[in-house]
Amino acid sequence: MVTMRDVADRAGVSIATVSFVVNGTKPVAADTRTRIEQAMADLGFRRNAVARALASRRTHILAMAYPALDHDLSSSALEFFTSAAATAARLDHHLVLWPVSNDAAELKELIGEGLVDGVLLMEVQLDDPRVAVLEAARMPFALIGRTADPTPYVHVDIDFDATIREAVAHLHELGHRRLVLVSGDRSDPGMIDYGPYVRSEAAFQATAEAYGLEPTILRSGTTAAAGRELAGRLAHDHPDVTAVMIMREYASLGLVSELRRTGRDIPGDISVLPLVASRELPSLSDPALTIMRSPGPELGRLGVESLITLVAGGSVPPPQLIPCRLEIASSTAPPPES
Amino acid sequence: MVTMRDVADRAGVSIATVSFVVNGTKPVAADTRTRIEQAMADLGFRRNAVARALASRRTHILAMAYPALDHDLSSSALEFFTSAAATAARLDHHLVLWPVSNDAAELKELIGEGLVDGVLLMEVQLDDPRVAVLEAARMPFALIGRTADPTPYVHVDIDFDATIREAVAHLHELGHRRLVLVSGDRSDPGMIDYGPYVRSEAAFQATAEAYGLEPTILRSGTTAAAGRELAGRLAHDHPDVTAVMIMREYASLGLVSELRRTGRDIPGDISVLPLVASRELPSLSDPALTIMRSPGPELGRLGVESLITLVAGGSVPPPQLIPCRLEIASSTAPPPES
CATH class of the missing domain: 3.40.50.2300 (Response regulator)
Known part of the structure; x- marks a missing residue:
């Protein structure tokens, strides 16, 4: 059976360094790591998970x-x-x-x-x-x-503060003065004080105040159907709104689809800016969506x-x-x- | 410590029946199960996972x-x-x-x-x-x-055979004679003989033959961008196609968006029917998508x-x-x- 000592000898490093690589416990310089991995491959060294877990009391x-x-x-x-x-x-x-x-x-x-x-x-x-x-x-x-x-x-x-600041700055620079933030439905017991919603709403309040804007906050479910319903609420209750920042991806797609279906032009009539969006979101819609890309x-x-x-x-x-x-x-x- | 015997006594059932419920090993009639769960709650019986795993050599x-x-x-x-x-x-x-x-x-x-x-x-x-x-x-x-x-x-x-048969029957009844099946890209080594693609393609060949249609099969990546690229290929290489069955959800949304962007009306000019679609897909797009709903x-x-x-x-x-x-x-x- 090949041991860590064998690997260390072949790679010309200490056993401790081999252990760092094998157990992932400390960062090891890339070239050293490559040398160790090559030595492991050459010698047929197999990390045995069970033995390792027993030895270290860790399962990895x-x-x-x-x-x-x-x-x-x-x-x-x-x-x-x-x-x-x-x-x-x-x-x-x-x-x-x-x-x-x-x-x-x-x-x-x-x-x-x-x-x-x-x-x-x-x-x-x-x-x-x-x-x-x-x-x-x-x-x-x-x-x-x-x-x-x-x-x-x-x-x-x-960083929701910085995210909201940049989103509002983008829309404000374009000339928007009536902005809405669409946060999430918090009626679900597990979501009553869900951090992203609470922090985004607070950040929007503060940012809007700094710009002298009136911060309108709506809440929506996460589904596409909820986004479609939101389009109706916007038209009915907030007809003067010209830009929407929205936190949930499927809801944003439902919103865009329903706005289009009811004859609103995006972005001619209304701008839509999804927040915390994944890589794929922009291309899922026509027009392609401007987003605040999730980290x-x-x-x-x-x-x-x-x-x-x-x-x-x-x-x-x-x-x-x-x-x-x-x-x-x-x-x-x-x-x-x- | 409360035992399974205590639970069995209180619920008026055998220990074996309690064990079926606790270990999920056999189905138990709903009312019996409810009685046992009530007895467990009344007595404060806790399933101890470690003890259970040791006893049964199972981790659940x-x-x-x-x-x-x-x-x-x-x-x-x-x-x-x-x-x-x-x-x-x-x-x-x-x-x-x-x-x-x-x-x-x-x-x-x-x-x-x-x-x-x-x-x-x-x-x-x-x-x-x-x-x-x-x-x-x-x-x-x-x-x-x-x-x-x-x-x-x-x-x-x-059941890909039955799925493709129903999809083709729907489109054929509407009057379509030039159908395309968009299957998946199989260049990824792990997907060369991915069952759903292979079975759907074979089923489409067989079904098209039964209807006397020419089966055109295209392949696409899974992303929205791949779906957009597909729209161009369709227009260029298959301008006579009037209906598209497509297997990947994001690709189907990219396809629909790009077809619209380039002035094709859906479903006026071309019908789009995503296969193996999740519950949310229809509402993510305008027009709402007809789908073959995944089981x-x-x-x-x-x-x-x-x-x-x-x-x-x-x-x-x-x-x-x-x-x-x-x-x-x-x-x-x-x-x-x-």
Whole structure:
């Protein structure tokens, strides 16, 4: 059986360095890593997961907890997952998706089984019952999102303040003065204080005030049908609105389709700017959508890197906030002449 | 500590019946199940997963293996997953999503860890290397999909023959004689003999022959951009085509958007009929799309039920093939007068 010592000898490095690569516990310079991986390949060294787990009391399995049964996984949520899973694989871990509900009971049951080394929490609420469960179990965890005060926790998140500021600035520069933010329906018990909605609404209030605009906030379900219904509400209750920022992708597609069906020109009559949008969204619609592009791929990567550092007992990684980026296509333009 | 005997006494049933409910090993009549669950709640009986796993040598965790890093999870794939996860939860199991690649190496590593009781395979290829790995490991598994000869394996799948027959019949009844099937790009090594593409193409050949039609088959990538590119190919190479059946959701949205952008009326000039479509697809587009609705929710449920039966050592569940159902909206109509 080939050992780590054999690999270290062949690659001309220390056993510790081989271990860092094998166990993904510390970053190793790219050329050294390549040399070690080549030596492993040459010698037929196989990482034995069970032996490794026994030796280290670690399974090298991480779980992303997402309440997928309570509400559908969106395309933008999937971007977080696929990036996180790819990063975990690169760092010699496996990431699985746990569709456990937001209320922590199932999470408690699952982490009690000792199968995972750490947990990434998605869809974080301001007061999230899952955090207490993870703390009580001494299970390493990182948030993709933020509780009301996330200071004690390892977390990465979208910078909603900067995102809303850039979105409003884009529309304001085009000449829009009557803007609407469409946030999410918070009647679902698990979403009452869902961070992204709360933070975006607060950021819009503050930004609108700074521009001397009246901040109109509507809420909508996440489905295309909800977006279609929203088009009716806009026409009926807010006929003077010339630009809509909207947080949910399927709802934005429903909104655009229904606006077109009822004879509104986009962007001639009304500009539509989806927020936290995945890569595919712009091309799914005609006109192609101007979006605030989600940093999901970056945050998925950073979340896993932070979690693995934490699991390995490294120094606590600092929080990371990344804004969405404006990507201009064809759904925003100056408002019609009044 | 409350035992299963205490629960059985209070509910007035045998310990075996309590065990069927606790371990999800056999179906129990709804009213009996309710009585047992009430007794468990009254007595504060907690299913202890670790103790249960030790006692039964089972973890009650199932994995759905999906090559999510090789190609994006589609909305219709997610319907399989969420339904399967909900069914697993109802039967007192947990289902996790494993984003392992199609080539079986990672799968081998993961099942070697002994963490799961069974595996559901998604994105099955006609000659799928993962099957041999699962057989060699004596790991119970079920396919959502089919290998070239799936007879030896527990499997559920879409009935592509019946799906294509109903789709062609719908378009033929409307008067279409020049139909195209858009299947998937098979240049990706993991998709060369991907069952749904191969079976749909064969079914279309056979159905077209029965109707005396010329079967044109095009292939497209899965993205919206690929769908847009397809619109150009259709106009240039197949200007006489009046109806398109298309297998990938994002590609279908890109196709519809680009056809509209270039002045083609849907369904006036050309009918578009997405196959294997998820619930949300019709409302994402204007006009609302006529679809062949994916049986993903049913197949996710049946796949998990079959797998749990297999894990529990029950009799081998029979294969289940379910066709997509036609749901008529506004993207199909008679062809233009020639």
